[in-house]
Structures are given as C-alpha cells and as structure tokens.
Amino acid sequence: MKWLSLFAALAFAPQIAAADAPAPGPIYFNTAFESASIWKIEVLGEAEFRVFLKGQQDARGRNRQTTWWALRLENLAGRAVTLRVTGFDGEYNDRPVVSWAGPWYRPVFSDDGEHWAHVTEAAWDADKKELSFTLPARADRLWLAHIPLYTHTRALALVDEIGRQPHARAEVIGHTVLGRPLHLVTVTNFQKPDAAKKIIWLQARQHAWEAYTSFILEGALRFVASDDPAAQRLRDENVFLFVPMINPDSVVRGDVRFNANGFDPNRQWDEVDLRDKRWLGRNPEIWYVKKALVAQQARQPITLALNLHNTETGEYLETNVDDEAVQARLTRFYDLAITQSTFDPSRPKLAISLTSAAGPLNTTNSIWRDARVPMMLMETRVGPGKKLGRPPTVEDRVALGRRLIALMAEAAK
Numbered sequence: 001m002k003w004l005s006l007f008a009a010l011a012f013a014p015q016i017a018a019a020d021a022p023a024p025g026p027i028y029f030n031t032a033f034e035s036a037s038i039w040k041i042e043v044l045g046e047a048e049f050r051v052f053l054k055g056q057q058d059a060r061g062r063n064r065q066t067t068w069w070a071l072r073l074e075n076l077a078g079r080a081v082t083l084r085v086t087g088f089d090g091e092y093n094d095r096p097v098v099s100w101a102g103p104w105y106r107p108v109f110s111d112d113g114e115h116w117a118h119v120t121e122a123a124w125d126a127d128k129k130e131l132s133f134t135l136p137a138r139a140d141r142l143w144l145a146h147i148p149l150y151t152h153t154r155a156l157a158l159v160d161e162i163g164r165q166p167h168a169r170a171e172v173i174g175h176t177v178l179g180r181p182l183h184l185v186t187v188t189n190f191q192k193p194d195a196a197k198k199i200i201w202l203q204a205r206q207h208a209w210e211a212y213t214s215f216i217l218e219g220a221l222r223f224v225a226s227d228d229p230a231a232q233r234l235r236d237e238n239v240f241l242f243v244p245m246i247n248p249d250s251v252v253r254g255d256v257r258f259n260a261n262g263f264d265p266n267r268q269w270d271e272v273d274l275r276d277k278r279w280l281g282r283n284p285e286i287w288y289v290k291k292a293l294v295a296q297q298a299r300q301p302i303t304l305a306l307n308l309h310n311t312e313t314g315e316y317l318e319t320n321v322d323d324e325a326v327q328a329r330l331t332r333f334y335d336l337a338i339t340q341s342t343f344d345p346s347r348p349k350l351a352i353s354l355t356s357a358a359g360p361l362n363t364t365n366s367i368w369r370d371a372r373v374p375m376m377l378m379e380t381r382v383g384p385g386k387k388l389g390r391p392p393t394v395e396d397r398v399a400l401g402r403r404l405i406a407l408m409a410e411a412a413k
C-alpha cells in the first residue's frame with residue numbers, strides 16, 4: 001500500500017505542482033562580468049524592458065560613444081523576453097551622431113557567453129530611435145551584446161598558449177593606465193636568420209568595442225603559429241609581430257573607445273613624443289606601442305603593418321603613405337584582399353589620406369610620417385555586407401584573419 005501511494009503521488013505531482021507553483025519571480029539584469037555595460041533599465045512589463053546604453057565620453061566630457069553594450073539576463077525561467085534598446089545618439093570628432101543604429105542592426109545573444117547568434121527578427125522605430133526584439137524562451141540565463149564578446153581574459157590565454165610554442169615568443173612591452181600588460185607576440189622560424197625575411201605587423205583592439213578585430217587577429221596568429229605546411233613556409237620567409245590588445249583596461253571595464261584617462265588610443269599618435277614621459281601618464285597605450293614600432297623599424301624595417309578596426313556599416317583600407325613604391329605594395333594587398341578574402345570594401349580603392357580634408361592625420365597611420373612604417377588602417381563592418389549577405393559571425397572573422405595574414409605576406413614579396 002505504501003508503494004502504491006508513492007506511485008500515485010508521483011503520477012499526480014506534475015498537475016499539483018503546476019497548480020501550486022509560485023511565480024518565477026523577477027528577471028534580473030546582471031553586469032557583474034568582464035566587458036559588461038548598460039546604463040539603466042526601464043520595466044515595461046513582466047518580461048518587457050527598455051535598455052538605455054551607457055556609452056563613454058572622452059577626457060573633455062565630449063564625443064560620447066555608444067557603440068558597445070553587453071549584459072546578462074537571469075532567472076528567465078523559460079520566459080521569452082522583449083527588449084527595446086535605445087540611447088544610440090552620441091558624438092564623434094566633436095560632431096553630433098544621430099543614431100548609428102538602424103533597420104539593419106541585429107545584436108547577438110548566447111547561452112554560455114562563448115557561442116553567439118544574431119537576433120533574427122527586430123523592428124526599428126525611426127522616430128524613437130529604438131530597436132525592439134524578442135529573445136526566445138530557451139535558457140534560464142542569456143548573454144546579450146552589440147557584437148560577440150572577446151575578453152581580456154581570452155586574449156591573455158591566447159598569448160600564453162602561443163607564447164609556449166617553439167616558433168613564438170611573447171613579451172611585455174609596457175603597461176596600460178591601470179597597469180595591465182601590453183604584449184608583443186613574435187612568430188617566425190627562429191632557426192633561420194631574420195635578415196632575408198619580411199617583417200609583418202598586425203595590431204588590434206585600440207577601441208574596446210571593436211571585438212571583431214580580436215577574432216581576426218586570433219585567426220591570423222593561430223594560423224601562422226600552426227603546424228600547417230603553409231604556415232611553416234610563411235615562418236621561414238617572414239617575421240610576424242602581433243599586438244593582440246592595445247586597450248585592455250577599457251575592454252575589461254566595458255568602455256567603448258577611450259582609455260582609462262579618457263584619451264583615444266588611435267588618436268594623438270602625432271602628438272605622443274617618446275622623449276616626453278608625460279605621455280606615459282596620459283596615453284601609455286600609444287607610447288609603448290609606438291616605441292615598439294620605432295624600435296623594430298630601426299632594427300629591421302617593417303614591410304607591411306595593419307591596424308584593425310570595426311565600423312557599423314563601412315569597410316575600407318586607409319593609409320597616410322605618400323611614397324609611390326610603398327603605395328604599390330599596399331595596393332597589392334588591397335587587391336588581394338578583395339579577390340581572395342571576404343574583405344568587402346565600401347570604397348572603390350585604397351584610401352590615401354595626405355591632408356586633413358581626406359581623413360584624420362593623428363591616427364596610427366601617422367607612424368609613416370614619424371618613422372616610415374607603412375601602416376594601414378583596416379575597417380571591417382559589423383553589419384551585413386554584399387559578400388556575406390548577412391552580418392559576420394565569429395567564424396567569419398577568424399577565417400578572415402587566416403586569409404589576411406597570408407595575403408599580407410604575399411603582398412610583401
């Protein structure tokens with residue numbers, strides 16, 4: 001009789017629990033993780049919320065940038081959640097920016113903070129400048145972000161892993177405002193002298209929000225450090241130098257563009273004087289990377305250098321190089337990238353900025369004027385392009401990195 005009663009209780013337990021189960025409780029918004037950032041939440045219903053973007057201003061209280069946000073939803077208890085994201089307006093180069101977002105915009109979500117998918121359906125309200133979408137009922141917690149997270153922790157693990165390999169060397173070239181290390185990773189065949197090799201430089205993440213640049217660099221770094229026969233040949237002929245993350249303070253803090261002092265690590269390159277230690281306090285990220293570039297140029301000139309960035313909808317390659325022979329080398333890379341990768345430029349040719357009217361002259365590209373380093377700035381879009389026909393994924397950007405580093409070596413010949 002006892003077992004029969006237990007069986008009966010088990011049989012009816014789902015119905016009893018369903019009738020008497022307490023409500024699942026409120027949904028929580030968690031920002032206690034690396035790279036998280038939102039400003040405030042407005043409750044519109046049990047499972048409907050308005051999310052306001054925090055953004056970041058520079059040291060003057062100007063140029064509020066809003067192109068990064070990340071949060072984690074918890075206690076979903078199987079509920080679908082509708083979010084309305086707003087606060088996209090900002091300022092760039094001291095000029096107002098009226099909502100960088102639009103009908104094309106699709107943020108990403110993840111069950112584990114590692115594997116990401118784009119929101120498939122979203123509505124853009126042009127009057128409110130607000131994006132609305134519903135996240136599916138699939139897990140008790142979900143990460144949500146502008147684009148996939150690439151954390152400083154991941155960058156440190158990558159440097160440690162690659163630095164242990166016999167054909168790689170990782171070194172600390174300086175520290176950020178808050179004391180985090182800045183790494184330079186060298187990959188080559190150390191058994192062969194460098195004198196006959198080309199020097200290839202790749203750097204990423206000057207702006208914290210531009211996480212896809214880290215995925216591109218990781219793809220490039222993992223490929224040239226791999227056992228692939230093509231990578232082995234590249235190491236025989238080239239020295240590859242990587243600066244994986246130039247602004248780790250802001251990546252950790254969930255900032256957007258500026259360093260912890262409010263200075264832009266991709267501006268002031270023309271001002272930062274390596275003889276003036278005041279810049280070590282203001283913008284050490286530029287100071288140390290510029291020092292490494294200048295030292296390498298004195299030791300053995302850099303053949304090609306690429307500075308990776310993201311934009312929302314544009315994609316292009318830009319330089320300050322004014323030497324025709326060097327321009328021809330950069331143009332060769334541009335042409336190879338178009339024909340042999342998913343690089344999908346929104347400009348018809350390599351952009352050469354020699355006057356302020358053509359583009360800013362204080363970026364990393366100005367290292368050409370200072371030290372004759374043939375630096376290029378590559379912008380890759382986070383929105384949909386013609387080649388992919390959709391927004392890029394992590395896998396797309398890792399694959400692009402593998403192709404770009406090989407094409408840089410090809411153009412350098």
